Amino acid sequence: MRLTRETARDFVLSRVGHEFAQDPYPDFATLREHAPLCRQPDGSVVVSRYDDVRTVLTDAERFSSDKRVDFRPKFGNSPLYEHHTTSLVFNDPPYHTRVRKLLQPFFAVQTLRGMERSVSRMVDELLDRAADRRTIDIVSEFAVAIPLNLVGDLLGVPRGEREPLRRWAGLILGGLEPVRTPEQLSAGNRAVEEFKAYLRELIAYKRAHPPDDAGIDILWTLIQAADAGDGLTELEIIHNSIFMLNAGHDTTTSLIANGTDLLLRHPAQLERLKAEPALLKTAVEEMLRYESPLQIGNRRSRVDATIQGETLPAGTFFHVAIAAANRDPRQFSDPEAFDVGREPNKHVAFGHGIHFCAGNAVARMEAQVAFAKLIERFPRLRRAGPTVRPDRSRFRVVDELRVELLA
Numbered sequence: 001m002r003l004t005r006e007t008a009r010d011f012v013l014s015r016v017g018h019e020f021a022q023d024p025y026p027d028f029a030t031l032r033e034h035a036p037l038c039r040q041p042d043g044s045v046v047v048s049r050y051d052d053v054r055t056v057l058t059d060a061e062r063f064s065s066d067k068r069v070d071f072r073p074k075f076g077n078s079p080l081y082e083h084h085t086t087s088l089v090f091n092d093p094p095y096h097t098r099v100r101k102l103l104q105p106f107f108a109v110q111t112l113r114g115m116e117r118s119v120s121r122m123v124d125e126l127l128d129r130a131a132d133r134r135t136i137d138i139v140s141e142f143a144v145a146i147p148l149n150l151v152g153d154l155l156g157v158p159r160g161e162r163e164p165l166r167r168w169a170g171l172i173l174g175g176l177e178p179v180r181t182p183e184q185l186s187a188g189n190r191a192v193e194e195f196k197a198y199l200r201e202l203i204a205y206k207r208a209h210p211p212d213d214a215g216i217d218i219l220w221t222l223i224q225a226a227d228a229g230d231g232l233t234e235l236e237i238i239h240n241s242i243f244m245l246n247a248g249h250d251t252t253t254s255l256i257a258n259g260t261d262l263l264l265r266h267p268a269q270l271e272r273l274k275a276e277p278a279l280l281k282t283a284v285e286e287m288l289r290y291e292s293p294l295q296i297g298n299r300r301s302r303v304d305a306t307i308q309g310e311t312l313p314a315g316t317f318f319h320v321a322i323a324a325a326n327r328d329p330r331q332f333s334d335p336e337a338f339d340v341g342r343e344p345n346k347h348v349a350f351g352h353g354i355h356f357c358a359g360n361a362v363a364r365m366e367a368q369v370a371f372a373k374l375i376e377r378f379p380r381l382r383r384a385g386p387t388v389r390p391d392r393s394r395f396r397v398v399d400e401l402r403v404e405l406l407a
């Protein structure tokens, strides 16, 4: 049942069901208007207005990303616990700063150019294959392969060994959903163990056979930095590499899949984009705003904090509803309209502050290349089936979307 003005304060994120997972936006709108600071039975709060979301994301001094306290009861002493509490995104300075600095060179403009050539080739290959089939699932036959291969390149995972990466990423991230089953947790734990074992072998192989041209191989660079004594432990390298795959892969797949769904749901916007390809950049920003791949982030306050006039004690856990903020009418004019030319568009789909998505330029580039080529080659793209979504609320995922590719 949808939230109303009267029931908005009773919203419980850990109990949301099918209706919310499929389309959270009506309830986000009600929360934003009638319970912008929504207290949860476990003492945590949901914030949904743009200004509050930005404040919590930006102020790393007052709002911590360290998840050791939160993940202990959730994951116990498990592989998922070890993974999530070692990745940079769930840590504060100084560890966060140290890892972020080591990763920074991989996201420089120069490196991005090399990646763009590889993404362009990959998209051409996928569209060649798709052209023969005419009707394809845009998720499994297009959107998945682009970021998977890019992150595979980034980590220096050989092409023939990339198949299990997607499954591992899905299972590990599934453990972060507010609603999850014991089976999901044990599958997530198994996935972390399998992934760790694989990366240990890969690291040993790279040590024995150093790559001639490290190129954009993050894993190899981190190993060398560790061996030189100024880097991370092997376990830290492994968990940050796993995180890189999870961060870079599922979210970008969702961006491309949700973007296709949006263009098909808004044919006038698709026509506009075809007529004005220069709108591609703003169109991708609008896809990120309208269907944010990461819908909800988290922080814990270190000090008493006042939000919406209410003072919350230090230690309060915050659910930061990025997807709700991105449709806040206080920030965006006509926020429920999907407008490929929207400007300005200061969405928070990539977060904000010190944890601002390190791979934002990579994700933007991948989506721009994918949509430029898809639309140019198949301008009469048509829907051939419904947009099938799993019941997940932290991530905005598409499982299947069949499209007919007409030139």
Ligand code: HEM
Pocket: 057, 065, 088, 089, 090, 096, 100, 151, 154, 244, 247, 248, 249, 251, 252, 255, 292, 293, 294, 297, 298, 348, 349, 350, 351, 352, 354, 355, 356, 357, 358, 359, 360, 362, 363
């Ligand atoms: C559409 C695609 C993507 C979206 C929507 C997205 C979203 C986000 C968000 C919201 C955060 C901040 C989380 C927080 O503050 O708690 C984040 C962090 C991060 N993302 Fe992305 N991301 C995307 C693609 C990528 C890609 C392609 C990569 C790398 C190849 C990547 C690497 C990272 C890393 C390393 C962090 C952690 C940054 C830090 O803690 O300093 N992301 N991402």
